[in-house]
Amino acid sequence: MVQAGEGNNTVAEELSVAPTPWEIVQIARHPKRPRVMDFVEGLFGEFTELHGDRLFGDDPAMLAGLALFEELPVAIVGHYKGKDTRENIARNFGMPHPEGYRKALRVMKLAERMRLPVISFVDTPGAYPGIGAEERGQAEAIARNLEEMSRLRTPILVVVVGEGGSGGALAIGVGDVILMCAYAIYSVISPEGCAAILWHDASRAEEAAAALKLTAEDLHRLGVVDEILPEPPGGGHLDPEALISTVRDAVRRHLALLRERPIEELLAARYEKYRRIGQLLEAPGT
Amino acid sequence: MLNWLRRPKYAQVERREVPAGLWSKCPRCKALVYRKELERNLKVCPKCGYHLRLSARERIAVTFDPGSFVEHAADLDSRDILGFVGYQEKLEEAKKRTGNREACIIGEGTIEGFRVVTAVLDFPFLGGSMGTVVGEKIARAAELAMSKGLPLVTFSASGGARMQEGILSLMQLAKTSAAIGRLRDAGLAYISVLCDPTTGGVTASFAYLGDIVMAEPGALIGFAGPRVIEQTIRQKLPEGFQTAEFLLKHGMLDMVVPRTEMRSTLARLLRFFGAPRETRQEAAVP
Numbered sequence: 001m002v003q004a005g006e007g008n009n010t011v012a013e014e015l016s017v018a019p020t021p022w023e024i025v026q027i028a029r030h031p032k033r034p035r036v037m038d039f040v041e042g043l044f045g046e047f048t049e050l051h052g053d054r055l056f057g058d059d060p061a062m063l064a065g066l067a068l069f070e071e072l073p074v075a076i077v078g079h080y081k082g083k084d085t086r087e088n089i090a091r092n093f094g095m096p097h098p099e100g101y102r103k104a105l106r107v108m109k110l111a112e113r114m115r116l117p118v119i120s121f122v123d124t125p126g127a128y129p130g131i132g133a134e135e136r137g138q139a140e141a142i143a144r145n146l147e148e149m150s151r152l153r154t155p156i157l158v159v160v161v162g163e164g165g166s167g168g169a170l171a172i173g174v175g176d177v178i179l180m181c182a183y184a185i186y187s188v189i190s191p192e193g194c195a196a197i198l199w200h201d202a203s204r205a206e207e208a209a210a211a212l213k214l215t216a217e218d219l220h221r222l223g224v225v226d227e228i229l230p231e232p233p234g235g236g237h238l239d240p241e242a243l244i245s246t247v248r249d250a251v252r253r254h255l256a257l258l259r260e261r262p263i264e265e266l267l268a269a270r271y272e273k274y275r276r277i278g279q280l281l282e283a284p285g286t
Numbered sequence: 287m288l289n290w291l292r293r294p295k296y297a298q299v300e301r302r303e304v305p306a307g308l309w310s311k312c313p314r315c316k317a318l319v320y321r322k323e324l325e326r327n328l329k330v331c332p333k334c335g336y337h338l339r340l341s342a343r344e345r346i347a348v349t350f351d352p353g354s355f356v357e358h359a360a361d362l363d364s365r366d367i368l369g370f371v372g373y374q375e376k377l378e379e380a381k382k383r384t385g386n387r388e389a390c391i392i393g394e395g396t397i398e399g400f401r402v403v404t405a406v407l408d409f410p411f412l413g414g415s416m417g418t419v420v421g422e423k424i425a426r427a428a429e430l431a432m433s434k435g436l437p438l439v440t441f442s443a444s445g446g447a448r449m450q451e452g453i454l455s456l457m458q459l460a461k462t463s464a465a466i467g468r469l470r471d472a473g474l475a476y477i478s479v480l481c482d483p484t485t486g487g488v489t490a491s492f493a494y495l496g497d498i499v500m501a502e503p504g505a506l507i508g509f510a511g512p513r514v515i516e517q518t519i520r521q522k523l524p525e526g527f528q529t530a531e532f533l534l535k536h537g538m539l540d541m542v543v544p545r546t547e548m549r550s551t552l553a554r555l556l557r558f559f560g561a562p563r564e565t566r567q568e569a570a571v572p
């Protein structure tokens with residue numbers, strides 16, 4: 001598992017106008033990049049964290065709770081990596097165990113019952129690969145969230161703010177509208193993992209980053225992301241307030257639109273959104 | 287396309303896995319087994335009970351009543367959407383070698399007379415990996431089951447999401463899980479059979495969403511692969527970790543079912559679920 005590397009501080013400052021996919025990977029993992037807690041504190045009032053999945057434990061890699069967004073009560077879920085090394089370790093670098101996903105689901109089901117919109121923040125290298133995680137059903141926890149989120153009877157707004165690491169990211173990432181910060185990434189596998197499989201050489205991650213099409217621009221073009229949120233030149237870590245403000249404006253705009261739509265219409269559109277990915281593939285002449 | 291049942295059932299796999307001749311060597315206990323006997327025993331070693339892997343066509347042949355299987359969506363064809371290095375060649379090679387267009391076969395058939403819709407993953411085709419077409423076929427199978435009012439039975443054998451289709455593969459986790467959600471809302475039963483090996487994105491989506499989840503003895507099942515876990519935690523994994531028996535013990539499976547009892551077990555469950563039964567039963571011997 002590759003964490004945000006040292007020596008990245010120089011990368012951003014030296015960036016040309018259009019960073020390469022590999023440079024974007026570095027920005028997305030930058031140790032100074034605003035974390036989910038920064039967005040929660042910057043966007044919401046009276047954040048009230050809720051703990052535990054009622055089954056096994058409380059996963060510090062997953063934040064969940066209730067809050068006010070400009071007087072509107074909402075539910076929040078999000079991966080949390082922590083701000084410094086000590087916190088990173090305590091939060092397991094934002095890599096949840098099954099109980100993290102089950103806590104998030106519990107709070108989302110509460111939101112459904114109380115008719116609160118859900119806002120989900122994605123920033124994780126992936127679901128944690130460990131013995132306990134497997135014993136307690138990491139795969140089942142992720143699968144359950146995907147199914148439940150696809151038909152949760154309340155609006156879901158997803159913001160990919162940092163790393164979107166595969167199934168562990170998607171497990172809180174199914175929604176009506178998917179927003180993505182310009183220098184966030186979202187991928188089926190890390191560039192390092194991809195390079196290790198393809199070329200048996202993790203050091204060729206730069207090539208893999210380009211091949212995987214993991215930037216916001218790529219995902220927007222592929223129809224996976226609905227809107228790209230612009231970042232300050234060089235990345236959000238250079239001006240966190242600016243990025244947080246951009247995210248706040250986008251959340252306000254989309255929440256207003258989502259809340260106007262009847263839930264049945266929203267659910268039909270949500271299903272269709274995922275259903276149509278890959279419907280373009282009939283063999284010629286059939 | 288539908289005449290495959292008349293082809294010699296095991297020719298392809300036999301050629302690859304064992305030396306030519308009348309005898310096969312069990313990969314586990316190394317016993318020499320008369321090939322006819324191995325086939326009669328559904329490719330389960332009569333000496334040690336080891337379950338050899340089956341291709342999707344073989345799986346259909348040993349599971350469904352002879353002549354009952356009708357394939358759907360056979361023309362769906364994968365393309366190299368992202369322009370991923372080496373993917374087109376890999377696809378062509380897999381098509382040529384397996385005689386299939388993709389890593390999933392869907393259709394309708396009967397099991398001891400009970401009518402079901404099925405989706406079967408084909409491990410020999412790029413490790414049974416799920417890209418857009420595999421995801422599309424799973425979704426179509428769920429929708430076919432709904433339109434016919436039939437239960438769904440899936441057989442999984444997969445390394446996970448297909449890396450070469452990047453984020454579009456990841457989105458198939460959401461798509462297939464959403465489709466299973468609709469099946470569940472429609473009140474139809476879904477039985478998921480996990481075969482050796484089933485890992486990654488397939489376990490973290492439709493395969494773990496069965497009303498019943500069962501596995502073949504000894505099957506490797508998990509979200510993260512054992513190598514990834516070992517590298518992450520830097521210790522040896524316990525004996526039997528991520529086997530079907532391990533998952534049963536940890537409450538992650540309903541049952542472990544030997545291949546020779548699979549048909550009768552499925553039929554019994556289908557009867558409990560009130561699956562419609564074909565009135566005219568065909569002879570049980572091919």
Ligand SMILES: [Zn+2]
Binds near residue numbers: 334336
């Ligand atoms: Zn044996």
